[in-house]
Amino acid sequence: MIEGILQYEFLRNSFLTGMIVGVIAPLLGAFIVVRRLSLIADALSHVTLAGIAANLLLAKRFAFFAGISPLYMGTLFSVGGALLIEKLRGQYKHFQELSIPVIMSGGVALGVIFISLADGFNTDLFSYLFGSVSAVSRMDLYLIIFISIVVIAVVFALYKELFALSFDEEHAKASGLQVKGIHFIFIFLVALVISASMRIVGILLVSSLMTLPVAASIRIAKGFKQTIFLSIIFGEMSVLGGLTVSYHLDLAPGGTIVMLAVLILVLTNFYKKFLLVRADKGEKSIDGNGGA
Amino acid sequence: MNNRTVLEIHHLSYRYERESVLEDIHFSLSEGSFLALIGPNGSGKSTLLKLILGLLRLQSGEIFLFGKKISHFKNWEKIGYVSQKANAFNTGFPATVREVVASGLTKKLGLFARMGRKDWETVSEALRMVGMEKYINRNIGELSGGQQQRVFIARALVSKPELLILDEPTVGVDAKSNREFLQLLEELNHNFGLTLLLVTHHLEEVTDIVTHVACLNKKLLFYGKTEEYRKFMSGKTTIFYPFAESFHPEGANR
Numbered sequence: 320m321i322e323g324i325l326q327y328e329f330l331r332n333s334f335l336t337g338m339i340v341g342v343i344a345p346l347l348g349a350f351i352v353v354r355r356l357s358l359i360a361d362a363l364s365h366v367t368l369a370g371i372a373a374n375l376l377l378a379k380r381f382a383f384f385a386g387i388s389p390l391y392m393g394t395l396f397s398v399g400g401a402l403l404i405e406k407l408r409g410q411y412k413h414f415q416e417l418s419i420p421v422i423m424s425g426g427v428a429l430g431v432i433f434i435s436l437a438d439g440f441n442t443d444l445f446s447y448l449f450g451s452v453s454a455v456s457r458m459d460l461y462l463i464i465f466i467s468i469v470v471i472a473v474v475f476a477l478y479k480e481l482f483a484l485s486f487d488e489e490h491a492k493a494s495g496l497q498v499k500g501i502h503f504i505f506i507f508l509v510a511l512v513i514s515a516s517m518r519i520v521g522i523l524l525v526s527s528l529m530t531l532p533v534a535a536s537i538r539i540a541k542g543f544k545q546t547i548f549l550s551i552i553f554g555e556m557s558v559l560g561g562l563t564v565s566y567h568l569d570l571a572p573g574g575t576i577v578m579l580a581v582l583i584l585v586l587t588n589f590y591k592k593f594l595l596v597r598a599d600k601g602e603k604s605i606d607g608n609g610g611a
Numbered sequence: 612m613n614n615r616t617v618l619e620i621h622h623l624s625y626r627y628e629r630e631s632v633l634e635d636i637h638f639s640l641s642e643g644s645f646l647a648l649i650g651p652n653g654s655g656k657s658t659l660l661k662l663i664l665g666l667l668r669l670q671s672g673e674i675f676l677f678g679k680k681i682s683h684f685k686n687w688e689k690i691g692y693v694s695q696k697a698n699a700f701n702t703g704f705p706a707t708v709r710e711v712v713a714s715g716l717t718k719k720l721g722l723f724a725r726m727g728r729k730d731w732e733t734v735s736e737a738l739r740m741v742g743m744e745k746y747i748n749r750n751i752g753e754l755s756g757g758q759q760q761r762v763f764i765a766r767a768l769v770s771k772p773e774l775l776i777l778d779e780p781t782v783g784v785d786a787k788s789n790r791e792f793l794q795l796l797e798e799l800n801h802n803f804g805l806t807l808l809l810v811t812h813h814l815e816e817v818t819d820i821v822t823h824v825a826c827l828n829k830k831l832l833f834y835g836k837t838e839e840y841r842k843f844m845s846g847k848t849t850i851f852y853p854f855a856e857s858f859h860p861e862g863a864n865r
Contacts, residue, residue, distance in 0.1 A: 483714040495687030542707035
């Protein structure tokens with residue numbers, strides 16, 4: 320495996336991308352989960368599919384697009400989808416969650432139209448849907464590195480604002496924070512992370528990398544910073560483990576990565592139960608002593 | 612007592628589409644006062660608070676905060692807010708008491724600034740004031756309702772506000788915690804000179820600690836000092852009668 324990474328550039332690219340995605344997806348995922356916005360990632364990933372399909376279609380018709388990575392078009396659509404979600408949330412103030420199915424189904428519908436215009440599926444599209452170890456080009460890697468720098472820098476700079484908004488939006492508004500602006504920056508970052516992650520885990524599973532490691536860490540973490548830290552550890556374990564399994568067994572990495580994330584989630588739940596039982600026993604023994 | 616005016620409300624009216632919620636509200640609150648705002652459900656209390664906190668845009672009338680028109684007011688850290696919603700927050704949120712209280716400094720610190728050692732000391736100090744310092748590293752969801760509410764007060768106090776607004780903060784809190792909570796408010800008002808505006812349904816619980824009372828039912832039916840309120844109430848069986856027959860606070864018969 321290590322020999323393969325040293326020998327083949329595509330493997331190096333995949334593992335580097337995996338390591339980056341293992342950090343930025345759970346990092347933003349922590350905010351997404353606590354704000355109960357998990358489905359936004361799903362909606363944006365489906366819009367990204369439309370962008371990828373549009374690029375594949377254009378590549379068939381115009382030689383110019385054949386030389387451009389579909390990742391750029393996917394990112395463009397993802398950011399556009401983020402803008403539309405915000406617009407719809409503003410228009411449906413009492414049914415804000417409606418914006419998610421609207422954008423999600425719109426994204427899929429547009430993607431299907433582009434795919435059928437491009438005369439159906441091909442292996443390239445398949446790799447976008449389920450991820451691929453061999454799909455990350457050097458240009459893709461550069462874009463992903465750029466995205467990760469932007470995401471980490473913005474989260475670092477706006478951490479306290481993002482936390483305040485996530486914990487209590489009404490209080491954040493009342494204390495004079497520019498809640499709308501911060502929320503928009505946040506959704507914009509989500510769109511970028513989805514674009515960066517989809518090469519490895521695939522569009523259909525990208526949101527799981529933002530939510531599953533967080534769902535596992537939230538069970539055992541003390542405080543929000545620790546939640547983020549553990550989420551990143553679990554994310555890295557899933558991505559690197561999943562890529563290794565996928566390489567050796569020749570499976571789509573999206574599946575192996577997500578199944579590992581599920582396994583970690585199950586194990587943390589068992590661990591939490593163990594902790595609760597132990598605490599319960601401790602309390603009973605204290606009660607017993609007190610009564611005696 | 613210093614007579615500097617903290618809050619002035621001038622002929623404020625507000626409508627939600629066709630329904631009038633507030634009509635010609637006019638009063639002011641000076642530094643060091645403790646005002647209890649009471650009124651039945653739908654009387655416009657929450658709307659009034661939202662207007663004072665700048666969460667709703669003014670339609671008619673004017674609000675002055677610390678002598679400045681609300682549209683020009685920028686020092687929101689001078690106002691602490693404890694919402695009723697704090698009782699219904701997501702208890703599964705993985706945040707420590709320390710993180711929650713520190714979030715109260717977000718606006719004061721400004722964009723891109725990070726918490727420094729002094730800021731963390733301020734967080735500890737705010738928790739000390741509300742008697743919650745020993746819980747600093749506990750997750751907020753592990754605390755009781757009364758303890759959580761004290762933490763939310765600490766979050767409001769951490770930016771050293773001059774006016775603290777509380778919207779029915781003891782909803783869902785047991786009687787003992789409620790008493791302790793009101794005692795804490797009294798201390799904050801007495802010992803630290805903090806100006807307080809408390810929205811409550813249970814006026815009888817607070818008449819001994821507040822300095823002023825405002826009774827709202829779309830219109831301001833009464834506004835004055837607690838003694839004046841007691842005089843106003845003498846011989847009456849219900850607070851609002853004959854103004855609003857629908858409102859019968861529990862304390863009215865005592």
